[in-house]
Amino acid sequence: xxxxATAPIRxxxxxxxxRDSILARKSIRESLVSLAGLIGCPVRDxxxxxxxxxxxxxxxxxxxxxxxxxxxxxxxxARKSFINGARISTLTHNEIRLSSTRINLTDYVRRDGESLLxxxxxxxxxxxxxGLRVVRSSDLYLAPLDKEIRVVGVDISFVSFLRRIFPGSxxxxxxxxxxxxxxxxxxxTDGTGVVRTSGSRSKLSQLRPADLAxxxxxxxxxxxxxxxxxxxxxxAADALEEMEDDELQGLxxxxxxxxSAELLSRMEPDESAEVLRDLDDTxxxxxxxxxxxxxxxxxxxxxxxxxxxxxxxxxxxMIIVKEGDTVAHALKLLVDSRERDxxxxxxxxxxxxxxxxxxxxxxxxxxxxxxxxxxxxxxxxPTAVKVDTPLEDVVEEFINNRGSSIIVMxxxxxxxxxxLADDLVDSLTSDEPRGFAQGGSGL
Amino acid sequence: MSSDKVVKTEKVEKVEKSKVSKAGQAxxxxxxxxTVKRLRLAAFLGVMGPGVLAGLSDDDPxxxxxxxxxxxxYGYSLIWTLGISTIALILFQDLGARIGVVTRQGLLGxxxxxxxxxxxxxxxxxxxLANIGTMTxxxxxxxxxxxxxxxxxxxxxxxxxxxxxxxVLRGSFARVEKVFFLLAAxxxxxxxxxxxxxxxxxxxxxxxxxxxxxxxxxxxYIATATLGTTLxxxxxxxxxxxxxxxxxxxxxxxxxxxxxxxxxLLTGVIGFFVIVTCAxxxxxxxxxxxxxxxxxxxxxKPLAGSLAKDLFAVGLVGAALLAASILPLSTAYSISDLxxxxxxxxxxxxxxxxxxGTFGVITVVSAGLILIPGAPLIRILVVTQVxxxxxxxxxxxxLYGIAKDKRLMGEFAASKNMRIVYxxxxxxxxxxxxAMLWFTVH
Numbered sequence: 038x039x040x041x042a043t044a045p046i047r048x049x050x051x052x053x054x055x056r057d058s059i060l061a062r063k064s065i066r067e068s069l070v071s072l073a074g075l076i077g078c079p080v081r082d083x084x085x086x087x088x089x090x091x092x093x094x095x096x097x098x099x100x101x102x103x104x105x106x107x108x109x110x111x112x113x114x115a116r117k118s119f120i121n122g123a124r125i126s127t128l129t130h131n132e133i134r135l136s137s138t139r140i141n142l143t144d145y146v147r148r149d150g151e152s153l154l155x156x157x158x159x160x161x162x163x164x165x166x167x168g169l170r171v172v173r174s175s176d177l178y179l180a181p182l183d184k185e186i187r188v189v190g191v192d193i194s195f196v197s198f199l200r201r202i203f204p205g206s207x208x209x210x211x212x213x214x215x216x217x218x219x220x221x222x223x224x225x226t227d228g229t230g231v232v233r234t235s236g237s238r239s240k241l242s243q244l245r246p247a248d249l250a251x252x253x254x255x256x257x258x259x260x261x262x263x264x265x266x267x268x269x270x271x272x273a274a275d276a277l278e279e280m281e282d283d284e285l286q287g288l289x290x291x292x293x294x295x296x297s298a299e300l301l302s303r304m305e306p307d308e309s310a311e312v313l314r315d316l317d318d319t320x321x322x323x324x325x326x327x328x329x330x331x332x333x334x335x336x337x338x339x340x341x342x343x344x345x346x347x348x349x350x351x352x353x354x355m356i357i358v359k360e361g362d363t364v365a366h367a368l369k370l371l372v373d374s375r376e377r378d379x380x381x382x383x384x385x386x387x388x389x390x391x392x393x394x395x396x397x398x399x400x401x402x403x404x405x406x407x408x409x410x411x412x413x414x415x416x417x418x419p420t421a422v423k424v425d426t427p428l429e430d431v432v433e434e435f436i437n438n439r440g441s442s443i444i445v446m447x448x449x450x451x452x453x454x455x456x457l458a459d460d461l462v463d464s465l466t467s468d469e470p471r472g473f474a475q476g477g478s479g480l
Numbered sequence: 481m482s483s484d485k486v487v488k489t490e491k492v493e494k495v496e497k498s499k500v501s502k503a504g505q506a507x508x509x510x511x512x513x514x515t516v517k518r519l520r521l522a523a524f525l526g527v528m529g530p531g532v533l534a535g536l537s538d539d540d541p542x543x544x545x546x547x548x549x550x551x552x553x554y555g556y557s558l559i560w561t562l563g564i565s566t567i568a569l570i571l572f573q574d575l576g577a578r579i580g581v582v583t584r585q586g587l588l589g590x591x592x593x594x595x596x597x598x599x600x601x602x603x604x605x606x607x608x609l610a611n612i613g614t615m616t617x618x619x620x621x622x623x624x625x626x627x628x629x630x631x632x633x634x635x636x637x638x639x640x641x642x643x644x645x646x647x648v649l650r651g652s653f654a655r656v657e658k659v660f661f662l663l664a665a666x667x668x669x670x671x672x673x674x675x676x677x678x679x680x681x682x683x684x685x686x687x688x689x690x691x692x693x694x695x696x697x698x699x700x701y702i703a704t705a706t707l708g709t710t711l712x713x714x715x716x717x718x719x720x721x722x723x724x725x726x727x728x729x730x731x732x733x734x735x736x737x738x739x740x741x742x743x744x745l746l747t748g749v750i751g752f753f754v755i756v757t758c759a760x761x762x763x764x765x766x767x768x769x770x771x772x773x774x775x776x777x778x779x780x781k782p783l784a785g786s787l788a789k790d791l792f793a794v795g796l797v798g799a800a801l802l803a804a805s806i807l808p809l810s811t812a813y814s815i816s817d818l819x820x821x822x823x824x825x826x827x828x829x830x831x832x833x834x835x836x837g838t839f840g841v842i843t844v845v846s847a848g849l850i851l852i853p854g855a856p857l858i859r860i861l862v863v864t865q866v867x868x869x870x871x872x873x874x875x876x877x878x879l880y881g882i883a884k885d886k887r888l889m890g891e892f893a894a895s896k897n898m899r900i901v902y903x904x905x906x907x908x909x910x911x912x913x914x915a916m917l918w919f920t921v922h
Binding site for chain 2: 073160161162172173174175193195198199201202254255256283284286287290
């Protein structure tokens with residue numbers, strides 16, 4: 038890719054994000070070509086004869102961090118044709134030269150894993166993973182890297198946006214004021230589904246679920262689904278738990294049933310039940326049907342509880358041990374399920390499955406591993422309520438006992454779940470009015 | 481090196497951010513984050529829905545003056561232009577609400593995404609220009625109302641500009657907004673006045689459903705202004721940013737749409753009675769030309785007698801202040817949306833210069849225009865509304881394009897029938913604008 042000598046490029050003043058960004062490389066910085074400027078440029082054959090005008094640039098997303106240009110969409114006469122990227126010999130901000138005179142013109146058909154830079158990415162919302170925000174791309178920069186022309190960065194500055202409204206070559210010059218390295222960008226759309234950039238995926242996985250939830254909520258529709266698809270399912274489930282219920286319902290409508298089922302089964306059961314309860318019957322059933330049977334049964338039961346009762350807000354995640362089990366066994370169970378939010382202790386039941394005690398992890402650690410769990414059963418005994426205990430009474434119990442959790446039992450005194458203090462807070466705050474037309478002063 | 485400094489500041493900001501978020505538990509700080517976000521635009525709107533708010537703000541000084549002129553000059557014959565404007569208002573506000581909820585992006589951001597940088601900037605310029613004009617009309621209304629009580633515009637206009645800005649920027653607007661709202665509701669007095677003026681109902685309804693169009697400059701002008709003031713560009717952008725900003729979901733859409741329909745109908749109904757009242761009083765008694773917004777107060781005489789002027793002034797001030805509070809804010813939101821950097825009142829000036837800059841420019845320029853000695857207020861008012869109609873054209877075109885875009889709107893994309901209706905409305909606006917341009921040239 039040759040750069041025209043008449044186009045001085047200002048060095049990227051500020052490269053947002055990583056220090057090891059390839060945008061920091063001088064050779065890359067000096068050969069940036071503005072995509073926005075490129076659109077509408079003449080495409081010429083080897084001998085300099087005009088073939089047509091550039092309409093769009095197609096890139097292929099694979100495992101590579103910087104996606105290579107796989108072809109050009111060129112307007113030849115009244116027809117839009119696809120030209121293979123391998124044919125490009127020169128690409129500057131005012132001309133594209135091809136390497137042969139005989140050009141095969143074929144219609145462009147979207148393929149999986151490809152996106153059109155102008156139609157799908159430019160001026161669209163993208164997620165700047167470093168800055169933790171949704172921004173609009175003002176320009177995209179192409180540069181030669183590893184023998185191919187690739188997208189290396191996204192310009193998000195207002196200046197670059199304004200530059201594009203001017204006529205002539207001024208609007209075509211790269212103004213890399215604020216460029217986000219492509220590896221730090223999650224671009225959310227293409228015609229078929231998801232743009233996966235390996236770099237951004239790993240960065241997304243380092244975000245806190247609450248931050249991710251915020252990003253998800255800033256988006257809508259396809260972009261929203263695309264971001265979810267990009268995430269590791271467990272992380273996505275964590276983020277979903279942080280979302281508002283009605284937001285979450287909207288999101289589920291945009292996902293496939295299978296995907297919804299997968300995410301919901303990875304969420305805390307009480308949180309999934311809460312969402313499922315609010316879905317309409319057919320949607321809920323289709324999601325439950327797509328789940329693994331055990332999970333679905335558990336969730337069906339939870340959903341059936343009124344959310345004004347203890348059963349409606351409890352989580353079914355807990356570790357149950359028998360009186361006769363050893364302390365070592367109990368500790369092993371705790372370690373095995375450390376991913377779940379159950380690390381504070383184990384619930385002890387007798388041989389008939391009836392509740393005996395809740396033992397704190399610290400007590401287990403202090404006890405002799407070979408002892409039976411029953412040896413450390415004793416006061417203080419945990420607070421327990423029945424599944425049909427009204428929410429107000431649950432609150433009352435919490436106030437009286439100052440504990441961080443309460444155990445929920447069925448009518449046979451068997452433990453079926455726990456209510457953690459934060460579940461209670463959630464269920465108490467979710468009642469706030471929010472519809473503006475109903476006098477929503479809770480805004 | 482200055483560039484290094486910039487990088488540093490940003491890092492510091494990031495560190496502070498993460499400190500803040502680590503301070504609380506993940507869940508609780510998330511909820512409070514969200515509360516802050518919801519407070520943005522929403523806090524300004526208090527009890528009533530955005531549709532009703534936009535509706536009543538359409539009955540601002542510019543609206544009332546335009547409707548009064550229509551009634552005074554042409555009696556009942558041009559009421560149908562209001563009818564069409566109201567239908568257009570309902571349909572496009574409804575569309576704006578839907579687009580906002582489905583795409584979760586503001587109008588200008590979507591225009592930029594779909595039509596490119598130039599179209600985005602073009603729409604933004606159109607919106608800023610139209611909003612400065614409308615804002616000027618609001619201040620003109622305040623000046624006119626003040627003059628009824630013998631107060632100079634050099635006192636009332638700066639006072640109103642500073643007062644409203646302070647209220648909005650300091651976030652205490654929510655408390656007084658209901659007062660403005662009630663003041664604006666005084667215009668419902670026109671409904672009563674309309675009955676008391678004993679209008680010729682037959683002619684009024686005939687005028688509403690049977691289109692008649694005197695083909696002359698003034699008639700076209702006032703018809704165009706009626707379209708422009710009713711279907712105000714800022715209202716279209718406003719309802720959409722509202723839905724985005726409040727993160728309304730598809731479940732809220734029913735309520736929002738109901739609200740939009742009620743608000744738009746309210747605009748139409750009040751407008752109808754203003755026209756009818758003016759037709760039955762001013763027009764019937766040979767007063768065809770209104771010189772000043774306050775002349776329209778005369779139409780309230782059958783109802784309020786000598787109180788008419790006071791009542792009118794109160795309503796005018798209320799509607800003007802209401803609109804003057806929302807307009808700069810709505811414009812600032814639109815511009816931030818265009819740049820892809822949603823800003824809000826909880827950002828400081830440094831991090832959202834464009835947001836506050838827009839707010840300031842709109843307010844200062846429009847107040848300044850009014851304060852030019854000898855500024856023809858009524859002319860500014862009507863010209864502004866005509867300008868609104870012209871600037872509506874590109875915006876309506878873009879809205880139409882977005883509405884039919886299946887990739888953006890999914891199942892909410894406009895059906896074939898609706899597309900025809902939207903096109904018909906756009907064609908009417910275009911016909912008005914073209915006719916007007918023709919008369920201007922000849």
